[in-house]
Amino acid sequence: xxxxxxxxxxxxxxxxxxxxxxxxxxxxxxxxxxxxxxxxxxxxxxxxxxxxxxxxxxxxxxxxxxxxxxxxxxxxxxxxxxxxxxxxxxxxxxxxxxxxxxxxxxxxxxxxxxxxxxxxxxxxxxxxxxxxxxxxxxxxxxxxxxxxxxxxxxxxxxxxxxxxxxxxxxxxxxxxxxxxxxxxxxxxxxxxxxxxxxxxxxxxxxxxxxxxxxxxxxxxxxxxxxxxxxxxxxxxxxxxxxxxxxxxxxxxxxxxxxxxxxxxxxxxxxxxxxxxxxxxxxxxxxxxxxxxxxxxxxxxxxxxxxxxxxxxxxxxxxxxxxxxxxxxxxxxxxxxxxxxxxxxxxxxxxxxxxxxxxxxxxxxxxxxxxxxxxxxxxxxxxxxxxxxxxxxxxxxxxxxxxxxxxxxxxxxxxxxxxxxxxxxxxxxxxxxxxxxxxxxxxxxxxxxxxxxxxxxxxxxxxxxxxxxxxxxxxxxxxxxxxxxxxxxxxxxxxxxxxxxxxxxxxxxxxxxxxxxxxxxxxxx
Numbered sequence: 001x002x003x004x005x006x007x008x009x010x011x012x013x014x015x016x017x018x019x020x021x022x023x024x025x026x027x028x029x030x031x032x033x034x035x036x037x038x039x040x041x042x043x044x045x046x047x048x049x050x051x052x053x054x055x056x057x058x059x060x061x062x063x064x065x066x067x068x069x070x071x072x073x074x075x076x077x078x079x080x081x082x083x084x085x086x087x088x089x090x091x092x093x094x095x096x097x098x099x100x101x102x103x104x105x106x107x108x109x110x111x112x113x114x115x116x117x118x119x120x121x122x123x124x125x126x127x128x129x130x131x132x133x134x135x136x137x138x139x140x141x142x143x144x145x146x147x148x149x150x151x152x153x154x155x156x157x158x159x160x161x162x163x164x165x166x167x168x169x170x171x172x173x174x175x176x177x178x179x180x181x182x183x184x185x186x187x188x189x190x191x192x193x194x195x196x197x198x199x200x201x202x203x204x205x206x207x208x209x210x211x212x213x214x215x216x217x218x219x220x221x222x223x224x225x226x227x228x229x230x231x232x233x234x235x236x237x238x239x240x241x242x243x244x245x246x247x248x249x250x251x252x253x254x255x256x257x258x259x260x261x262x263x264x265x266x267x268x269x270x271x272x273x274x275x276x277x278x279x280x281x282x283x284x285x286x287x288x289x290x291x292x293x294x295x296x297x298x299x300x301x302x303x304x305x306x307x308x309x310x311x312x313x314x315x316x317x318x319x320x321x322x323x324x325x326x327x328x329x330x331x332x333x334x335x336x337x338x339x340x341x342x343x344x345x346x347x348x349x350x351x352x353x354x355x356x357x358x359x360x361x362x363x364x365x366x367x368x369x370x371x372x373x374x375x376x377x378x379x380x381x382x383x384x385x386x387x388x389x390x391x392x393x394x395x396x397x398x399x400x401x402x403x404x405x406x407x408x409x410x411x412x413x414x415x416x417x418x419x420x421x422x423x424x425x426x427x428x429x430x431x432x433x434x435x436x437x438x439x440x441x442x443x444x445x446x447x448x449x450x451x452x453x454x455x456x457x458x459x460x461x462x463x464x465x466x467x468x469x470x471x472x473x474x475x476x477x478x479x480x481x482x483x484x485x486x487x488x489x490x491x492x493x494x495x496x497x498x499x500x501x502x503x504x505x506x507x508x509x510x511x512x513x514x515x516x517x518x519x520x521x522x523x524x
Contacts, residue, residue: 142178
């Protein structure tokens with residue numbers, strides 16, 4: 001008989017505090033929450049358990065024993081149904097008398113049989129411990145009850161330590177949307193990020209010494225008999241997943257590839273908003289577009305400087321060894337890149353980013369992003385294959401119309417052609433799962449060739465703006481004479497002009513190969 005056993009659905013939202021919560025006091029948080037009563041304060045110590053081969057972790061579960069005074073509470077967390085932006089678990093919670101996990105405390109016969117078959121509770125051992133002070137309140141938002149917990153402390157495993165500073169909002173009764181409204185108000189006043197990793201996940205990373213790595217987009221899978229509105233929601237979730245998957249690597253090491261993948265996610269998101277524009281509510285469209293443009297500006301300089309250094313300045317230095325102006329320019333560019341990577345990192349800690357994520361997740365939850373009116377309703381309910389056919393046809397025609405005159409195009413028009421090709425590529429990738437893979441992949445391959453040929457032109461245009469700033473820094477520092485500055489400008493522009501000529505030289509053949517490709521969609 002399992003007395004005191006409790007099973008419940010845990011839906012929570014976590015706000016991470018970059019400074020570990022040192023700058024925030026419970027009394028100040030109470031005022032921001034509008035809580036009527038003082039906080040309930042607890043000193044909590046929790047030990048997490050798993051098997052030597054991490055069986056529980058591999059199955060998305062977490063097993064812990066929390067000690068509060070003399071009381072011990074065993075909790076098993078099992079993944080629940082996904083809710084956008086929220087952490088969702090089924091919890092099995094029971095008071096126990098001993099310090100070792102007890103299988104009888106799991107109030108689910110099917111799970112117990114599974115654990116018995118694998119002998120999990122015979123194998124589990126303590127892995128890491130969390131110790132923190134929790135200040136808690138129960139508040140009302142709308143018709144919902146929300147438990148707010150402000151945790152400060154640390155995770156420890158052997159000699160390793162990791163600080164804890166976070167605010168958890170758990171829905172006790174009511175609607176998940178009220179969690180978002182509460183969090184949105186908080187992050188306007190509290191410097192917090194939307195948390196992603198649980199304490200258990202961070203504990204595992206600590207004991208494994210794991211470093212966050214860059215993450216590419218997961219290929220989208222659209223239901224062939226789905227609707228256009230559903231496809232847009234899938235695309236938004238996919239882009240958000242890629243954004244959030246790269247946050248940790250940027251925060252830990254300002255990794256250049258993670259910054260690149262983050263930018264890719266932004267561009268894919270913006271291209272998706274453009275493709276589905278007529279189906280999106282005007283207010284939602286304006287909010288997403290403005291915030292994503294801001295975010296792209298924060299991440300742009302770091303990637304642009306990466307390209308300038310790797311594709312222009314380093315090859316120049318190798319070819320022209322001993323040139324003092326080039327060495328000085330490269331050193332200045334590397335210093336500017338460090339600043340730009342820091343700018344990208346700080347954007348993740350900007351409340352505007354947290355609010356943007358919360359608002360988009362809330363719009364996905366409530367469908368408030370969907371446009372109103374007959375035309376929008378018809379478009380949202382259109383079979384996704386019909387919508388994709390129509391969009392791909394329009395985008396392809398615009399690209400071919402402009403590209404057909406490429407020999408006479410100015411730099412500005414060639415840049416526009418590159419952007420049209422990129423939007424076409426992102427759209428084709430988004431809809432690819434609806435079509436035969438071989439023809440789609442071949443079309444995308446030729447689109448990629450166009451991008452490669454026109455990429456150096458874009459890099460040169462962007463690089464010129466960067467060089468004006470970098471050379472200005474050298475002049476202000478007095479690092480080079482005016483003669484050396486003039487020599488440097490000439491070398492760089494000559495190098496870039498040669499590269500542009502090389503890349504554009506083979507563009508005609510690449511363009512014709514693309515023109516010969518059969519469309520993989522039904523062209524109306």
